[in-house]
Amino acid sequence: MMGRLLEMDSLQVWYGDLQALYGVTLQLDEGRVLALIGANGAGKSTLLSAVCGLLEGEERTRGAIRLAGAEVLGRPAEALAHEGVALVPEGRMLFPSLSVEENLRMGMLTRRAGHWTLARVYELFPVLQEFRERPATSLSGGQQQMVSIGRALLSNPRLLLCDEISLGLAPVIVRQIYQSLEQVRAQGMSIVLVEQDVQRACQAADHVCCLLKGRVTLQGAADAFDHAQIAQAYFGH
């Protein structure tokens, strides 16, 4: 019996007078993958920030986010990292002053035990071992994305959040990254994927949730909707 890992209950977020999320409710069971799709400005990144604790306190929030039953909304990112929430941020956000391996080791600071070790990450992305001494930002975009994913995995999270991991990468690299994600998933990882590439997202996920201007316009099993339904939810017309 799989437990419920993430529960979001009518989450509302305001930036000043501007409301970014209007009561978003969603759930994720352990070991499942949820694809969060939507156009730019739909509120996907705000939603991820709220889950991983990166809302800075200038925003107002209402509603609830529970991780394995415990309320996490409003707790800071550094605390949630120790609770097992990891983010692969949009734009990869590697540390330029650090080598590839040093970047990966940053993920190990939470000291959470689990499947993922440096050796296993190198097994997943062999090219990183070859370049381990190089400055992280000297790598190609796809390789940098691997470092970013590896860094997140090394904290052995319960919940892996991936923000736009295919952005700006060649299709062949995107395919490779998603194949690796399949292996990560096979280890029982629960994943939330934020993705512009709707088709790719629906293939990789069990569930799909579409946001439009801060509201959920479609939610359900990833294979339950046809192209027209998703387009309607995505664009609102």
Add this chain to the structure above:
Amino acid sequence: MDWIETIINGVLLGALYGLLGLGLALVFGVMRVVNLAHGEFIVMAAYAGALLAALMPGVNPLLWVLPVAVLAFGAGYVLQAVLVNRTVKSGDPLTPLLLTFGLAVVLRNLMVEVFGTDPRALDGGAFTRAGVDFLGLRIGLFPLAVLVLAAVMFAALQWLLARTEWGRIVRATSDNARVVRLMGVRPNRVYNTVMGLALAFAAVAGVLLALRSSFTPYSGVERLLIAFEVVILGGLGSFWGAFAGGIALGVAQLVGQKLDSNAAALYAHLLFFVVLVIRPTGLAGRSS
């Protein structure tokens, strides 16, 4: 021969100057904060050394370097935690600048109130006056020891930053303080230890400088100016650059003194000015 001796002594003085700038370079490199109270902390360390020396007159003041550095680490940690972190958060570089400027004024006047304005000096005993003759050159033992100590401290900091987990966290925080939070790091705590370490370095420099020349509560400004020139000569954020910058200033000052005994400092400032014009990014800085 005279000139060689002057240059060697300049190098030895310069090592101490490098140490004055090290803390300033560290704080700027990690959190992009210019600590305008850096000079006052250097002078406060000198007073702390003098106080300890007065309490226990039999002990060599050189030994006070360590306890004063530990005290300074604590002071830096608390200063950052209580005051500076609030201003770093604002994101406006002017806020911490104004804060530390105000702090400098307060500390300076506090020292005037407590210690008075009479110049003081630390007497390090026979060791600070001893020298060795080497190929006809007279080299002071104490300045030589300072050079070695400074080199060790620069190397130690370099090692800490490059090879340890703490160093990795500091570099990552300097790169992106928001993203390190996702790895469970609290940037404010990192800043606290960095400020502590910076002031500990400043304290060591302060006590050593007090063993060479006298100081008053107003000496902080002069010390800060040297520290600034060292950091900018070396290239902002570069530690070995700061070491080289310190040595360049020390040599310029003593060469200047030899040419014109009234204008020693002028030559150091002139060197600074010339380098700034020719190479605004500093000796070790990348040209943009």
